[in-house]
Amino acid sequence: MRIVITGGAGFLASRLARKLLERGRLTDTRGEERELRSLVLLDVVAPADPISDSRVISVTGDLADPAVIKHAVARDTDTVFHLAAVVSGQAEADFDIGMRVNLDATRTLLERCRTLAAPPKFVFTSSLAVFGGPLPDPVPDDAPLTPQASYGTQKAIGELLVYDMTRKGFIDGRSLRLPTITVRPGKPNKAASSFASGIIREPLSGVDAQCPVAPTTRMWVQSPRTVIDNLIIGHEAPARAFAHTRSINVPGICVGVGEMVNALRAVAGDAVADRVKWNHDPAIDRIVATWAPNFAPKLGPALGMKSDSDFANIIRAYIADELHR
């Protein structure tokens, strides 16, 4: 089995790759479990921390370039995990780069999938940012898509393409609307949700963190561990488990930003939690405010997807996985 992961140099792709290599087998479009023989990590930059495994192939190049895609997605590719994206804050600040990567590259990749030996499984990481405007609380699976930022718009378009191309038999697609992922390791990025990792990660490393939204702001979140499990569950689900949509609201937990800091206090103490500084940023607050914070997912749990138990456990998992203490 040959698997391609886009955004392959990123943290999530790297975690996913390690998990897939460890697992060693996946179910293909025909429902057969097969051995993982090669895993292509495609990204615009080379991975900072390359995986040393003979099955891994790194391809570096522009995802919006059809020649790069053609090279990375060989004709015998069985599965594509499409994780590459320009994040929300950047897609809002630079409309063209968001369209180029989040829409054009997704389409180029889908078009390449049409030409493969057999229709591949295609796991697309969408986002709860596809929702916006007045919405019920919690948001049901069949809520309308009225995204209020360019990132969510581009993800919603990607979902429509994934579904239509699945319906046409070009791919066997699944669009996972991921919750905000926290705690991400590494540095802050241009995602409007970057603070949701920063306010835990930085204080635990002895550094002050700025929180740009109010403590009462609620978010729908999930740990990296659980996201990786859900990506694999989304991949493994048989086509017959889906009906008139391939979009899945991935289960998460609804947590207030103030509660997140309280959980940090409970897990790591006052000195750590006091490193969170409340410093309102209207540009970030405006984007985050358009995201629904609470969902009532049905399809995701029916496929076997899981959520974390509580935010303190999310912090503990970060400490174990990334700080190794």
Added chain:
Amino acid sequence: MRIVITGGAGFLASRLARKLLERGRLTDTRGEERELRSLVLLDVVAPADPISDSRVISVTGDLADPAVIKHAVARDTDTVFHLAAVVSGQAEADFDIGMRVNLDATRTLLERCRTLAAPPKFVFTSSLAVFGGPLPDPVPDDAPLTPQASYGTQKAIGELLVYDMTRKGFIDGRSLRLPTITVRPGKPNKAASSFASGIIREPLSGVDAQCPVAPTTRMWVQSPRTVIDNLIIGHEAPARAFAHTRSINVPGICVGVGEMVNALRAVAGDAVADRVKWNHDPAIDRIVATWAPNFAPKLGPALGMKSDSDFANIIRAYIADELHR
């Protein structure tokens, strides 16, 4: 005021153009009523029945070609009515041509609009085909978009782009989800809904018509007269009349195909109505079956949009407008 109509050689564009020329004035993005000075009809073919009016400019060229768009949509364009599309049956039969015209050309046009002297009004003719799958009856304005054919998918993507580019201030967009338009004059086309005109038009011209769906099939329909009025109402509506979406479910009437033929019988007699032959076509029936037949529009009527009174009146309007009797 300079107006561009795409699909300018088509029946609807031609009706719209005549109505706009007669009206002579429209409201621009800033809310000022201005005199119509030039009206560009852009299409891949020249109009069969050119309008003789010094304000009309015909431009012939491929809508997916940015150079053609740039030429037709001059820098001082105030309004674009984007009517050009590959119809439902053709978009389903040929995925690539549907994507090229319904998605790529729409995007090229929107990108051109970003470069104009001022953000233009952009009236996009979407379709009730953006809906599909299990839906409430009647369908509310905020029903989810889960199109079940490529045409509806491409229109839904167009709506997402129109809204996002409106939100960014690039255009002042409005997406009108039109009911099935009947009775269209002329010849059958590759729209899956083509029969909804054919079963009235052909018998009135003494020709047998094949009806590919069952008499119990219900449809959401509107006469060309009323559609044109609604397109202009959609254009004239002030930006403040919209909230978190620019998509409008245009009011129509829900009518069974059997009732349509009964209305033809009442208006034109048995001999005419008996020219309708029930000849089931699974390919067309499959597409039509994915369209919701009944809506409960709120935003459209709030903007002043109208529906026809009943189907017999739709037939009478066709006889008056097109057969001149």
